Amino acid sequence: MFWNAKNGEVTLGDTKMCYVSFGNGNRTLILLPGLSDGLATVKGKAIMLATQYIPFFERYTVYMFSRKNDMPEGYSIRDMAEDQAKAMDILGFKKACVMGVSQGGMIAQYLAIDHQELVEKLVLVVTASRTNSMIQECVKQWIGFAKQGKHKELMIDTAEKSYSPVYLNKYRKLYPIIGFIGKPLSYDRFLINANAIFGFDSWNELNKIICPTFIIGGEADKTVGVQASCEMKEQIANSELYVYPELGHAAYQEAKDFNQRVFRFLETH
Numbered sequence: 001m002f003w004n005a006k007n008g009e010v011t012l013g014d015t016k017m018c019y020v021s022f023g024n025g026n027r028t029l030i031l032l033p034g035l036s037d038g039l040a041t042v043k044g045k046a047i048m049l050a051t052q053y054i055p056f057f058e059r060y061t062v063y064m065f066s067r068k069n070d071m072p073e074g075y076s077i078r079d080m081a082e083d084q085a086k087a088m089d090i091l092g093f094k095k096a097c098v099m100g101v102s103q104g105g106m107i108a109q110y111l112a113i114d115h116q117e118l119v120e121k122l123v124l125v126v127t128a129s130r131t132n133s134m135i136q137e138c139v140k141q142w143i144g145f146a147k148q149g150k151h152k153e154l155m156i157d158t159a160e161k162s163y164s165p166v167y168l169n170k171y172r173k174l175y176p177i178i179g180f181i182g183k184p185l186s187y188d189r190f191l192i193n194a195n196a197i198f199g200f201d202s203w204n205e206l207n208k209i210i211c212p213t214f215i216i217g218g219e220a221d222k223t224v225g226v227q228a229s230c231e232m233k234e235q236i237a238n239s240e241l242y243v244y245p246e247l248g249h250a251a252y253q254e255a256k257d258f259n260q261r262v263f264r265f266l267e268t269h
Contacts, residue, residue: 004061005050007020008021009043012083012087017067019063019066029061030062031100032064032065033066039182041069042066077103077107078110082110098111106128108122112211113202121211122213123213123265124216126249127224128229146190155179162222162223162248164246210238213238217244218251219244220247
């Protein structure tokens with residue numbers, strides 16, 4: 001199959017980091033997902049996830065990484081970036097294009113700051129360079145739901161803060177059953193991921209990002225705010241910005257031209 005979908009893992013100390021890969025291209029594209037990775041890793045999901053990235057398969061081999069399975073208390077976003085660099089070294093990646101979404105975009109920033117030699121091009125999607133008041137409010141709410149085991153409330157609040165009204169009209173039909181979908185046995189991993197966001201601030205180091213960078217935001221983003229995208233554009237010298245005018249935090253899922261925009265950036269710079 002041209003998808004060439006595979007499941008894999010690397011060993012980092014006494015734990016594992018799961019990844020999936022797909023495509024047959026001779027270039028490497030690494031994807032770093034958002035906070036939802038704290039609820040469930042990509043383990044065993046190669047075929048399911050591959051369908052979203054078919055436009056890249058001829059030119060790229062795409063890798064999507066989860067955070068490592070076991071994370072210590074106080075594990076920071078910079079620590080996550082360092083472990084990502086270690087995983088890339090283990091797999092023999094000399095240089096790769098990197099796309100990070102939301103919290104994954106925070107990790108991607110530190111990867112490009114601390115390991116300039118590894119990042120050929122950078123795509124930062126609906127993310128921020130520091131934890132603003134909107135992010136703090138959202139994450140505090142989600143941590144509260146997780147600590148109380150209120151999975152349905154967590155999923156609904158996340159959806160309401162991510163999707164456009166048009167999409168929500170369809171998605172809300174799932175609300176009666178959403179509390180049973182994807183509920184983890186423990187929220188410990190999610191809570192460590194979430195708490196790491198409060199200490200994140202790469203703002204004063206963004207000038208260390210030297211690779212071509214594409215920043216994508218949503219004007220109606222209720223999770224990080226569109227201003228966060230504009231701020232990064234101001235600080236990263238070799239960058240360009242595109243804002244979806246009617247979409248929010250899930251612009252990467254809702255926009256039909258999202259993959260085409262990213263592909264065009266990767267191929268023309």
